[in-house]
Amino acid sequence: MPALHFPRPALAGEMARSLMGQAKFDSEANGLFLAAPRRTGKSTFLRADLTPALQALGVEVIYLDFWGTAKGDPTDALYAEVSRALLANAGVVARLAEKAKLASVKLGAGGASLEFDATRIGKAPGSSLTAAFRELIEASGKRVALILDEAQDLLISPDGEAVLKELKAARDTLNLPGDVKLMLVMSGSDRDKLGRIVNTAAAPFYGSRVRDMPVLDGDYVRWLAGELVKAYPSLGVVDNALLAHIFDRLGHRPAEFDRVIGEALVPTHRAGRGFDETLLERAQRVVEGEEAVYADRFAALTPTQRAVLTVLLERGPAFSPFGAETLAACEKILGRKVATSTVQAALNKLRDADPPLVWKSNRGEYALDDHRMVAWYRAQVAASVRPPAGAGSTEDRKNRAAPEH
Ligand SMILES: Nc1ncnc2c1ncn2[C@@H]1O[C@H](COP(=O)(O)OP(=O)(O)OP(=O)(O)O)[C@@H](O)[C@H]1O
Ligand SMILES: [Mg+2]
Numbered sequence: 001m002p003a004l005h006f007p008r009p010a011l012a013g014e015m016a017r018s019l020m021g022q023a024k025f026d027s028e029a030n031g032l033f034l035a036a037p038r039r040t041g042k043s044t045f046l047r048a049d050l051t052p053a054l055q056a057l058g059v060e061v062i063y064l065d066f067w068g069t070a071k072g073d074p075t076d077a078l079y080a081e082v083s084r085a086l087l088a089n090a091g092v093v094a095r096l097a098e099k100a101k102l103a104s105v106k107l108g109a110g111g112a113s114l115e116f117d118a119t120r121i122g123k124a125p126g127s128s129l130t131a132a133f134r135e136l137i138e139a140s141g142k143r144v145a146l147i148l149d150e151a152q153d154l155l156i157s158p159d160g161e162a163v164l165k166e167l168k169a170a171r172d173t174l175n176l177p178g179d180v181k182l183m184l185v186m187s188g189s190d191r192d193k194l195g196r197i198v199n200t201a202a203a204p205f206y207g208s209r210v211r212d213m214p215v216l217d218g219d220y221v222r223w224l225a226g227e228l229v230k231a232y233p234s235l236g237v238v239d240n241a242l243l244a245h246i247f248d249r250l251g252h253r254p255a256e257f258d259r260v261i262g263e264a265l266v267p268t269h270r271a272g273r274g275f276d277e278t279l280l281e282r283a284q285r286v287v288e289g290e291e292a293v294y295a296d297r298f299a300a301l302t303p304t305q306r307a308v309l310t311v312l313l314e315r316g317p318a319f320s321p322f323g324a325e326t327l328a329a330c331e332k333i334l335g336r337k338v339a340t341s342t343v344q345a346a347l348n349k350l351r352d353a354d355p356p357l358v359w360k361s362n363r364g365e366y367a368l369d370d371h372r373m374v375a376w377y378r379a380q381v382a383a384s385v386r387p388p389a390g391a392g393s394t395e396d397r398k399n400r401a402a403p404e405h
Contacts, residue, residue, distance in 0.1 A: 004227060005048055005256075012045070014020075019145065019183040020057060031171065031205055032103070033198055034399075035191040036213035038129045039253040042187050043067075045213065056338035059183065060089065060142040065149035075159040075178050084355035089140040096099050124161070129163070130170040133182050137174065143181050151186035151265055152193035155361040164197060164204035174234075187213070192317045193359060202363075208367040217274065224257070235275055242276050246283045251372065256286060266281060273301050294376040297357065307333040308346040309357060312368060313377045321347060321366050 014023075023031035036042050043065055049172045051061045066074045120256045135281035136144055146167070154160035167184060174181045188194030191210055221244045229235055250256045263269050264279040273281075298306060307330045312319045320326060320339045330338045345364060356369040368374065 004390075006216065006223050007042065008045060008049045009053065011214065012049035015050055015185075016053040016057055016059075018084040019180070019185065020027070020056070020059075020143070021180040022177060028211075029180045031186065031208050032172050033194055033205070033210045034185070034207055034213040036187075036211050036215055036255075037251060038189045039255060040215045040251070041254055042189070042213060045150050045151055046185070051197070054145050054183070055239060056141055060085065060136065060140045060144045062144065062149060063147045063149070066151045066153040073157050073159070074154050075157045075163045077128075078154070078163060082136070082146075085144075086136050086139065088134055090135055102206050102219065128170075129166045130173050133174060137181050142181065145183040145185060147185040147187075149187050151190065152188045152190070152196060152359075152361070155193075155196055155363065158362055160362055161204060168204050190359075190367060193361075195317060196361050196365055197365075198362070216247075216254060218251070220254070221247050224261075228261065239276055241278070246279060247322075249283055249287055260286060289320070290372075291376050291379075294373055297353075298321070301335060302346070304330070304338070304342055305346040305349055307338075308343055308375075309350060312358065312366060313374060316374070317367070319366055321364070361369045393395065 009056065013293055015028065015032060017023055019032055021027050026333060034042065051063060062081055064078060064081050066077065067214065071204070081171050081305050094394045109185060133144055133146075148154070171182050173186055186194065186197065188210075188275040189205050191212070196206045197203055198210060218240075222240055225238045225373050228238055250260070255383055260279060260282040263282045264275055269280045269282065298309070301309065308326075310333060311326050315326075316328075321343060325345065327340065330343060346359060347360070350356070351360055357373075359367045359369045361367075
């Protein structure tokens with residue numbers, strides 16, 4: 001199947017109006033925090049639906065995805081993007097200044113002059129994000145929306161929390177009730193991780209709430225079925241209910257759905273079977289393959305790592321790495337005393353795994369890196385096939401004898 005975009009104008013329009021403070025109730029003028037699982041279409045929605053919806057309302061949009069900035073510091077990426085937007089909007093003089101590598105920008109004549117050093121945002125006094133956004137709003141004559149995709153990754157940076165506080169200050173300084181000049185949208189793959197920005201009393205956006213972004217559903221499946229039949233008329237009628245079931249099994253992830261549809265269209269995969277039957281079988285394979293990866297990764301851990309991960313899987317956002325309950329739970333699983341330093345060492349290993357199993361914020365809070373593992377774990381527990389986390393294979397006994405550092 002060719003990669004096509006299923007537009008979601010109603011959802012985007014509703015969110016844009018809510019951000020502008022135009023929703024009657026439950027306005028998102030204080031910030032929109034959106035969570036949805038991995039690969040379900042967050043970035044596509046933000047870029048292909050929400051951005052144009054905001055632009056159509058005359059808003060200048062700055063979009064940043066922190067997913068790609070794993071190596072660099074995410075706060076630097078933010079400053080660079082705001083500065084780029086500022087220079088792009090500050091007019092000809094600014095662009096000439098940028099070309100000439102001048103440190104600051106002077107605009108306007110007489111009284112209405114504007115001076116701003118876009119290259120030093122966040123790095124020099126007087127170059128706060130608030131000042132930068134104020135200049136951007138004035139220079140562009142527009143309201144500004146800042147969309148931060150995978151925003152929780154800002155918290156990995158040592159400066160991340162300070163930057164989030166600055167963004168909140170900018171919002172509070174520049175916005176008046178009924179006159180929203182700076183809109184903030186933050187998205188994340190994991191409600192728990194994104195929640196670190198809004199949930200605790202010390203969190204930068206305490207009091208805001210994380211909203212689940214609706215995943216693609218029946219409308220998308222019907223649309224895709226139409227495209228499928230258009231592209232492959234020989235399929236005849238496709239069973240929408242079956243497609244919806246498979247999409248659900250695949251966790252509402254369009255790319256995985258496309259892949260199994262593509263596979264079911266290959267005659268050699270069909271081997272005399274119908275399209276529907278092949279599709280179901282290919283989807284089952286994908287799901288089982290993914291579950292096998294979780295099972296393998298879990299089994300390959302040392303008993304202590306497994307115990308710590310088990311406690312994190314069970315406790316979710318309530319997990320406190322060095323709390324008495326965590327130590328007690330680990331001790332119960334392992335049947336022996338566990339030191340805080342051992343839990344710390346295990347958590348470090350889980351973070352260093354490739355891909356990581358565990359995520360840590362700059363403030364020392366832990367979350368699962370891949371939230372889908374919870375569903376796998378719960379299914380294992382429900383089926384009672386979970387290997388006891390402290391199981392005593394030869395390998396495990398060796399690991400238990402040796403310190404795990
Ligand atoms: N509305 C849509 N119509 C068609 N395909 C879509 C749509 N939304 C997403 N997709 C496809 O689904 C895949 C995942 O989309 P996207 O990268 O936007 O998801 P994501 O939730 O941001 O993922 P990640 O968790 O990796 O950041 C992509 O291949 C994309 O093309
Ligand atoms: Mg994304």
